[in-house]
Amino acid sequence: MNQQQIKIGISSCVLGERVRFDSGHKISKFVTKELSPYFEFISVCPEVGAGMPVPRPTIRLMSNEDRIELVETKDVTKEHTQAVVDYSKSKIAQLEQELLCGYIVCAKSPTCGMERVKVYRKDGATNVGVGLYTKELMTQMPWLPVEEDGRLNDPLLKENFITRVYTLKDFYSSMGEAPTRGKIVAFHSRYKLTLMAHHPSSYKQLGKLVANVKDYDIDDFYRLYREGLMKAMAHRASRKNNTNVLMHLQGYFKRELDKQQKQELRQVIDDYRVGLLPLLAPLTLIKHYLTAHPDAYLAEQAFLQPYPQELRLRYGL
Structure with a gap:
């Protein structure tokens, strides 16, 4: 088996790319040092892919009746939900053709988090959400191994x-x-x-x-x-x-x-x-x-x- 052909999707910031809202990253040394000899990483940042700049205003998930919206923290009237969902559907359809064998996502991210992402309501917040991109990923590719960067320390x-x-x-x-x-x-x-x-x-x-x-x-x-x-x-x-x-x-x-x-x-x-x-x-x-x-x-x-x-x-x- 050619190990370099094992394709793994990954949140760009986890690879060390400076794509976060503050132009920072969330590099994982386990990923970049221990896994990189075995895997070919396919880097994705849903925010950048959907057209948001770097740096950019912070965003959060907000519950609006029966709909989860992706809005800017300081101005909830500025919404990015449809742009991210449209990009996610398109990108994941493309990735499915790559025969990905796994995906490492950034924890707690409103686009990439796999679990316990904060969803804000008028009366507070709950840790029950899934990032918009990762939710689409797990819906379109339910067989794909998906894990968060932080959980890989276990x-x-x-x-x-x-x-x-x-x-x-x-x-x-x-x-x-x-x-x-x-x-x-x-x-x-x-x-x-x-x-x-x-x-x-x-x-x-x-x-x-x-x-x-x-x-x-x-x-x-x-x-x-x-x-x-x-x-x-x-x-x-x-x-x-x-x-x-x-x-x-x-x-x-x-x-x-x-x-x-x-x-x-x-x-x-x-x-x-x-x-x-x-x-x-x-x-x-x-x-x-x-x-x-x-x-x-x-x-x-x-x-x-x-x-x-x-x-x-x-x-x-």
Whole structure:
């Protein structure tokens, strides 16, 4: 997989571009230093794209009866709602053709915030809004992994987002020029353990869906499977689910390992289960046994290495 082809949309200010209302930025060192070797960023600033200048008056979301408006803070009669919505629809339609694999948005922004954006009312403000651009993004591309810059400081949220990005990239790469039933069945086979770890009920639902792939138009099925896959992956893999998958993996070695090796693997999995060891510990041992006792099905499971190990995301899980 060519990592530089992994396209990620991003709020321009998070990349360090000086496009904010005060000509400043909100650069993320995690993004620019740790992620930039792996991703090709596509920078978007909805305010600038909609024609607003830099610097510019501050803006906010305001609730006006059943409508959310984007207005200037000091003069609410100056509204930018339609300009931003029109730009958002056009830009996102363009981005959909790019096969984006993820999007990093600027937290709390009235255009880009993903959650808890302030919405002002006559009697105060509530933290219930979504930025106008990001709302359109998640409506038009519901399968796309979207995360806020600040939330990527949380190791669990960060690992889940990166896993989703690489899953979607792998899906697109596996489909090649055009999806086929065979390609989707092969992809699903490689992601069975991953889905078991993230959301067991979705694993069962997607399994039933794939079993009936012949009953669908392939393009309809492609869209249906993609959305179900990414919805499942949005659930963070829990320690309990990961432990179940590890025990499932353990079963593949019951004939190959001697008594001492079996005991060692059981102990490492149990130490992970109770929080004494990170997920990396049992996975490293399983990979070691897989090298000594090859198994074609296990070797291709994405669960064993969902993204480049150089990202070091499983050390703290």
